[in-house]
Amino acid sequence: MTGQLTTGIATLCHEIVTRVSSDAGQQVRQISNRLHDPLRVAIAGRLKAGKSTLVNAMIGRRVAPTAAGECTRVVTRFRYGPADRIDVVTRDGERHSLPLDDDGMVPARLGVPATRIAYVDVALTSDRLRDLTVVDTPGLASTDTAGSARAEAAVGIDDDSADEVAAAEAVVYVFTQAVRADDVRALEAFHTASARLATSPINAIGVLGKVDTLVGGAGDPWPVAEPLARQQAGLLLRTVGDVVPVAGLLAETTTAGRLTGTDRDALAALAALPADDLRILLLSADLFRTRPAPLGPDQRERLLIRLDLYGIGYACALLAAEPRLGTGELVRRLCAASGLDRLTATVDQTFRWRSDAIKAGWALTRLERLASFDPQSRPVIRDAVEQALRDPAYHRLRLLDAAQRAATGAVTLPPDWEQELIRLATSDDPRWILRLPEADAGQLASAAVLAAGRWRAYAVDGAGPAQARLAHVAHRGFQLLAQEVRQCRT
Structure with missing residues (x-):
């Protein structure tokens, strides 16, 4: 999965790999290979928030x-492969292969101490993983300090595991009910323990999970979920770009093919x-299990495990109508009712276009770091990076970088x-940038020229030093946007 910027960096790596030392060349190859990987999204959240679901x-x-x-206490990466395979990677780099269990899941015991x-x-x-790699992180616990040791203990991510998390281009934080103070502290701990992953509203979104439990029984949770998600988004304005409500269990059941014709x-x-x-039956799980109904106890439990009361009630309403x-159509409509489609669209719209720039920035940072530690290869690497950065793209x-600084409140x-x-x-x-949906070229x-002028004026009159630096970046950005629009026009 490459774009214009990552393609350029991959070409740069190909050109310099034989001109640097052998050790540096190996690292340049690793950087280049990483540029071709799918978008990597880390999933973070409190214990029992519904992350794995x-x-x-x-x-x-x-x-x-x-x-x-x-397996829920360690970082787990799910990626596409030609065959199903599990490798437990230890801190010393060894790989221990395991089969999936009889239910097709990662086994509860991994054979290696956590x-x-x-x-x-x-x-x-899974075809869904062809262009998306998902990193499941250990459940967050609250912490009262930003100290790295406490953060690692709360998050369950040490330096070795943090390398895997830090390679993600984006983060999805999973919450339930309302954001509490210790939720925020847990997120801060995640930031500390995975400091190499620069999370901000630019590359992070929130998920209000388990929305089907917001109201009792089989009641419709969405009149509550939507305003609650908006409230959470406001509380986490400097942490995530949006909060999307999702009924995780319903989404899992429908996408994983767990609802059969018998169901x-x-x-x-x-x-x-x-x-x-039916209304009385769906008031609580206990009533659903014990009230007279045309289903045996095993079938009732199966439906509860897969759909819970909201999913059962919604499915019954669809079938009654x-x-x-x-x-197939029932599954499709239940999936639509889960909110997963909106989350998928948000991930796609929020992350995929940005991932080209995020990956390119990551690769350039790695190359610059490599140059600082390898004096023999330093001139070759820095000359190549400097040449690349001359491209207006x-x-x-x-x-x-400027947007991240503004979005996080740093500036x-x-x-x-x-x-x-x-x-x-x-x-x-x-x-969309200029908010002119009907405008011609x-x-x-x-x-765009007017916007560039506004930012230029702000930079020289009214902005502080930090704001001025961002304003100059925006000024140049709008100049380039005007050039691009003119070129498309001709």
Whole structure:
């Protein structure tokens, strides 16, 4: 998965790999290979927040264990592979292969003490992983200090595991109910323990998980979930770019193919009950298990495990309205009701375009670090990097850095200016950047020139030193945007 910037850096690596020392050449190859990997997203959240359930939904297979065990205490990477395979990677670099268990999941016991494990590498044949690698992190605990030792203890990420997490281009934080003070502290601990992963609203989103538990029984949670997600987004304004509500269990069941034709028939039998009987049945899990109904105890428990009361109630409503609804269409509608489609779209829109710049910036940083530690290769590497940065296309890296500084509050800008800078850094759509959805190319070019002038004026009159540096970056960005629009026009 490469874009214009990463392609350029990969070409740079190819050109210099034979001109540097053998040790440096090996690292240059590793950097180049990493540029071709899919988008990597780390999933973080408190214990029992539903992280692993969300991972399974994103992968499209129930493979990540959701019950506490050895594998939930270590970093686990899920990536595409030609065959299903599990490798436990220890801190000394050894790999210990394991099969999936009888249920097709990562086994609860890994055969290696958790203290020796750097991460677990899981290759799967899931098509969803062809352009997405998911990194499941240990559940966060709260912490009262930003000290690295406490942070590592709370997060469960040591230096070896942090390398795997820090390679992610983006982060999804999973919350339940309301954001508490210790949730925020736990996130700060995650930042500390994985400091090499520069998280900000530019490359992080939140998920309000388990929304189906927000109201009692089979009640509709969405009138509560939507405003609660907006409230969380406001509380975490400097941490995540958005908060998306998701019914994780419903998403996992429908994407992992866990709802069968037999389940559909059982739901249809429930849907045929008198409305008052069904309503009472769905008031609580205990009533669902014990009240008279045309299902045996095993089938009832199976539906609860896969759908919970909200999913059962929603499925019954669909089947009551359309008794001939087939299993495939029922699954599709239940998936739509889970909110997963919105999360997938948000990940795609929020991260994929930016990942080209994020990866390129990561690679350049690694190359510059390599040059500082290898005097023999230093001139070759630095000359190549300097030559690459002369390309105007790489100004996007400076824009992304400026936007991150503004979005995290490291540099304070007026709210409207901050949002304009973030749009410029995170999109290639001039109509969206300039908020002119109906404008033609000429109008867009003129608006970009005016925006460049505004930022230039702000930089020289009214901005402090830190704000001025960001303003100069934005000024140049709008100049380049105007040039691009004119070129497209001709």
